[in-house]
Amino acid sequence: MNTAHLLEVLPVTAITGALPEQVTDLTTDSRAIHAGGMFVCIEGHTVDGHNYARQAAEAGARVIIASRPVDVDTEKTAVVQVDSTARAIGVLAARWYGYPSKKMKMIGVTGTNGKTSVSNIINGILMGAGERSAVSGTIGFNLDGVLYETENTTADVLTTQQMIAQAAEEECDTMTMEVSSHGLIEGRLAGTEFDIAVFTNLTHDHLDFHGTMENYGNAKGLLFAQLGQDLTQPKFAVVNADDPWHAKMAEMTAYPVLTFGIHSNAMFRAADIDLRTDGTSFTLRCPEGEFPVEMRMIGEFSVSNALAAITALYAKGLAIPDILGPLEFLAPIKGRMERVETDLPLTIYVDYAHSADAIEKAIDAVLPYKKDDQQLIFVIGTGGNRDRKKRPIMAQKASKADYVILTTDDPRDESYESITGELAAGMTHDNYACIGDREKAVRHAIETARVGDIIIFAGKGHEDYQIIGSTKYPHSDAVIALEEAEKKFGKGLIGN
Numbered sequence: 001m002n003t004a005h006l007l008e009v010l011p012v013t014a015i016t017g018a019l020p021e022q023v024t025d026l027t028t029d030s031r032a033i034h035a036g037g038m039f040v041c042i043e044g045h046t047v048d049g050h051n052y053a054r055q056a057a058e059a060g061a062r063v064i065i066a067s068r069p070v071d072v073d074t075e076k077t078a079v080v081q082v083d084s085t086a087r088a089i090g091v092l093a094a095r096w097y098g099y100p101s102k103k104m105k106m107i108g109v110t111g112t113n114g115k116t117s118v119s120n121i122i123n124g125i126l127m128g129a130g131e132r133s134a135v136s137g138t139i140g141f142n143l144d145g146v147l148y149e150t151e152n153t154t155a156d157v158l159t160t161q162q163m164i165a166q167a168a169e170e171e172c173d174t175m176t177m178e179v180s181s182h183g184l185i186e187g188r189l190a191g192t193e194f195d196i197a198v199f200t201n202l203t204h205d206h207l208d209f210h211g212t213m214e215n216y217g218n219a220k221g222l223l224f225a226q227l228g229q230d231l232t233q234p235k236f237a238v239v240n241a242d243d244p245w246h247a248k249m250a251e252m253t254a255y256p257v258l259t260f261g262i263h264s265n266a267m268f269r270a271a272d273i274d275l276r277t278d279g280t281s282f283t284l285r286c287p288e289g290e291f292p293v294e295m296r297m298i299g300e301f302s303v304s305n306a307l308a309a310i311t312a313l314y315a316k317g318l319a320i321p322d323i324l325g326p327l328e329f330l331a332p333i334k335g336r337m338e339r340v341e342t343d344l345p346l347t348i349y350v351d352y353a354h355s356a357d358a359i360e361k362a363i364d365a366v367l368p369y370k371k372d373d374q375q376l377i378f379v380i381g382t383g384g385n386r387d388r389k390k391r392p393i394m395a396q397k398a399s400k401a402d403y404v405i406l407t408t409d410d411p412r413d414e415s416y417e418s419i420t421g422e423l424a425a426g427m428t429h430d431n432y433a434c435i436g437d438r439e440k441a442v443r444h445a446i447e448t449a450r451v452g453d454i455i456i457f458a459g460k461g462h463e464d465y466q467i468i469g470s471t472k473y474p475h476s477d478a479v480i481a482l483e484e485a486e487k488k489f490g491k492g493l494i495g496n
């Protein structure tokens with residue numbers, strides 16, 4: 001790309017050295033630089049790119065974007081000084097990839113819980129309706145049915161623009177993105193033009209980062225504020241009227257607001273809900289009339305997630321029958337109250353619940369079907385070096401289960417005893433165990449189980465790893481549970 005054309009979007013404070021006419025690539029990773037490329041020095045949580053400017057230059061970078069002096073030979077590599085490289089990379093990335101979000105419908109989904117489910121329901125319905133569609137988030141980047149791994153719920157700004165550009169090149173009609181509060185605060189969505197913003201809920205989580213619920217709510221609200229003020233563009237905000245924070249989200253946008261809910265008088269509402277162990281049915285009441293809905297997902301929270309997706313797709317312009325047809329056949333979202341298929345005499349679910357609200361909803365999804373001679377075993381962990389205030393609240397909600405095993409998700413550098421001890425402070429009964437080693441905790445759940453019992457492994461969901469220290473180790477709750485169950489009950493695995 002022409003260097004001058006790329007840089008004209010930046011408020012540059014100084015340029016040292018001669019700029020090349022063209023740059024071959026744009027990166028924030030000094031190890032990925034190509035000859036003739038542009039390297040942007042980003043100051044991250046653990047690594048400062050300014051310290052790698054010389055390495056990038058020696059690898060072939062011909063332009064360095066920096067916010068403080070860097071040690072490079074400016075006879076060979078030009079240094080462009082800006083006030084903030086974090087802001088610069090968003091502007092540069094959007095221009096580099098040709099503002100790809102303007103080339104398709106963009107749906108952003110934010111909230112404490114439900115982002116992954118709502119995003120993937122939207123994507124599944126669109127693909128079922130014959131559209132080319134992409135979705136990015138916690139599970140990865142799914143481009144028209146092909147899944148690529150991603151590092152964070154909301155990727156860094158350069159990767160985000162790259163994914164959107166790839167979806168545009170594949171001629172996707174729509175891209176749906178999970179939007180985290182961290183991603184919004186840190187500017188990872190810079191340059192992304194959303195057409196529809198969806199709010200699921202706001203409950204206690206990430207206060208180690210945000211400090212207060214007010215700050216947390218304001219961070220989520222940025223998605224709605226960033227819809228912009230150009231009312232010639234058809235855009236919509238979709239909010240959960242059952243959540244008290246929905247009014248805050250609605251306040252932060254100038255665009256029309258569509259509401260959904262179960263317990264409120266929303267525009268899109270579920271009535272006559274029939275919750276079963278094999279699926280759910282309800283009556284959709286909306287501006288177009290009443291429609292019967294069938295789906296394979298379980299629990300009242302899944303009804304709310306489905307309503308969010310239905311409302312968003314209605315805002316996009318799909319007819320209600322065209323939305324509900326594919327919804328009926330969608331499989332449960334991976335790792336979200338996903339039943340592990342086996343002919344062993346246990347019912348096993350894996351779920352991603354790692355907030356008090358999500359834990360309560362996971363338990364409530366199965367309690368109505370638990371028989372008197374069955375026990376519900378709930379395995380719950382939380383991450384090390386993260387929000388500690390939520391731990392006892394999580395355990396308090398988990399106490400609705402008959403037997404609770406307190407463990408860790410990703411302990412990182414925090415001791416097992418610290419994590420499980422703070423969880424235990426919230427237990428309301430004594431029928432629990434503290435087992436910090438998650439693999440041992442999973443095996444203990446199976447060892448404790450009787451024929452017919454129900455077990456929910458919460459916290460890891462779809463993840464197939466565990467972070468101990470700074471290293472990722474292979475770990476799958478489902479695989480370990482089935483291995484232990486086969487030892488106890490004999491062979492019989494169908495699959496997972």
